[in-house]
Amino acid sequence: MNDNVIYTRSDAGLNRFFAKVYSLVGMGIGLSALVSAMMLYMFPDNMIAIMTNQPWIYYGATFLELALVFVASSSARKNTPAALPIFLVYSALNGFTLSFILASYAQATVLQAFVSSALVFFVMAIIGAVTKRDLSGMSKALMAGLIGILIASLVNLFIGSGGMSFIISIISVLIFSGLIAYDNQLIKRVYDSQGGRMVNGWAISMALSLYLDFINLFLSLLRIFARND
Template sequence: MNDNLIFTESQSGLSAFFTKIYSLVGIGIGLSAFVSWLMLYPFQQNLLTIMTQYPWVYMGAFFIELALVFLASNAARKNTAAALPLFLTYSALNGFTLSFIIVQYAQTTVVQAFVSSALVFFVMAGIGATIKKDLSGMAKALMAALIGIVIASIVNIFMGSGTMNFIISIVSVLIFSGLIAYDNQMIKRVYHQTGGNVQDGWAISMALSLYLDFINLFLNLLRLFGRND
């Protein structure tokens, strides 16, 4: 009976940990979506002005984003108070830069890509949270493939190949789908390895990983669905 009570408490604690992480992911995605909406509608003229006259603003924001990801990840690992503000700041800034990409596609394409991303995300999250097989080996292979995709993307900037871009997008969808499953398995692993005494920094770190998985999945599906836009 005591064993059943301990198991129930463990499951309850794990569920609370998942809830905390997914609440942060939801806040991050919601904040990005809100900022993108502001740029695409109320501030559409400002968006177009930046695109046509001040493209360096977009590039500057992009490089600031890279720094924020590094800072937020580092702060989360150290469990410092700056982790959450950095994560939220990154999410808001990412919404700003996403608007420059989204504006190039039809609204129906954007909705289609977002809904598809959400469906894939939750299916892979469910697989990752329930599968018994250790996905660590798969994750290493996916990270190696991701490095290859980044290199191929840089090369394709100069080649401008539509076929190469199509292949990169398909492979990227597969990579980030797999990483979603792995990251969800990692949530369980971290919780059990710490005996349920997980710090807030871990929740923010895992939320950041899942947020990045979702955004990259969305962007690649957007490119696939919007090839003719």
Template sequence: MNNHTVIQDTAGINAFYAKIYSLVGVGLGISAVVSALMLTMFQSVIVSVIMGASWIYYLAIAAELVLVFAASGMALKNSPMALPLFLVYSALNGFTLSVVLALYTQSSVLSAFVTASAMFFAMAFVGKVTKKDLSGMGRALRAALFGLIIASVVNIFLGSGSFDFLISIAGVIIFSGLIAWDNQKIRYVYEQTNGQVENGWAISMALNLYLDFINLFLSLLRLFGRND
């Protein structure tokens, strides 16, 4: 492979990363705007949900799960519906996030966001440049994620602060690793398709990274805001 080809490949994969991260940025931006609106202009709605209409929050969570599976399925089929579903999910997640954020102080939210951002970009860099195959670690972390979900559901009924602390620590570890793995997958997909990657793949990987960041942020928020 000559230098010209190497430069072309580097430019191509960097453009692919940029495309995916622009989608992640749009998704996070929509969520941030919706959350900000709910916590300011529509603060009374959040208070009502927290004080007596929690079913709205849980209904929104259920709708989010449906949207995630639908968006993922459409993305893998390279359907044009994948992007609108991703954007709708981002907006709905902005609402559910606002309910959670209302329970914490601004300092805890800011600390968690800054830390999550720093960890996200650090692990993304590791995933992009490392030569070690992370697929084995990724599969193990996916399995651990299912265990984390089950533990979180169980703790809803137990209400154990110590258990929640352990779940939060596990969440930070799991999602940090998944960020690295998902970033490595971007390079693998690009190479395996010789740079001819369908838009669906970009949306699918953007959704994965969006979820990685949000869940890392929430895990850190529970740690930083334990006394809130």
């Protein structure tokens, strides 16, 4: 990774920075989709063997990817050469764990959720990029709501309420849609605050946030669309 990439403070420079961020988002989502597809269609027997005989592999991968999120975020903020490889490893590992979730749903439902997520992401990204309204205040409410749904999700693991799960999914869609808009505005604010001198670490950090927004939006919509499956 070239740690000394600098973008000129101008509309053209901002556009190049957006392009860099979204190229990384695309790489992350594409890698996750590729790994998930390989697991689902090339190694289904291995997936069954893992869940029936060696579930620790799946749970170990889940805990590892949680750790990698923090490591990738820290590396990106420090602009270290390891930031990009860690982000890509995390994306691939997330594709592995996602494959076990996607195996529980009909292919048509997964496709519907993915297309819907892409459309929502596109719309909210444009809103965040062009709006003149400061979304910082909204971000605080969204983060508070995110903490709330995490707590509610943990509680529902023990309750097992389908109705509560549905409500959590709807609220999650609203929260992550808002975060997509905020994170896109944040790209512009960070660019301006740095005077256009943007090293790759910033691009990776922004891409990681948007990647997480998209994946969580996709999973929330998947649960909503699959309610009647």
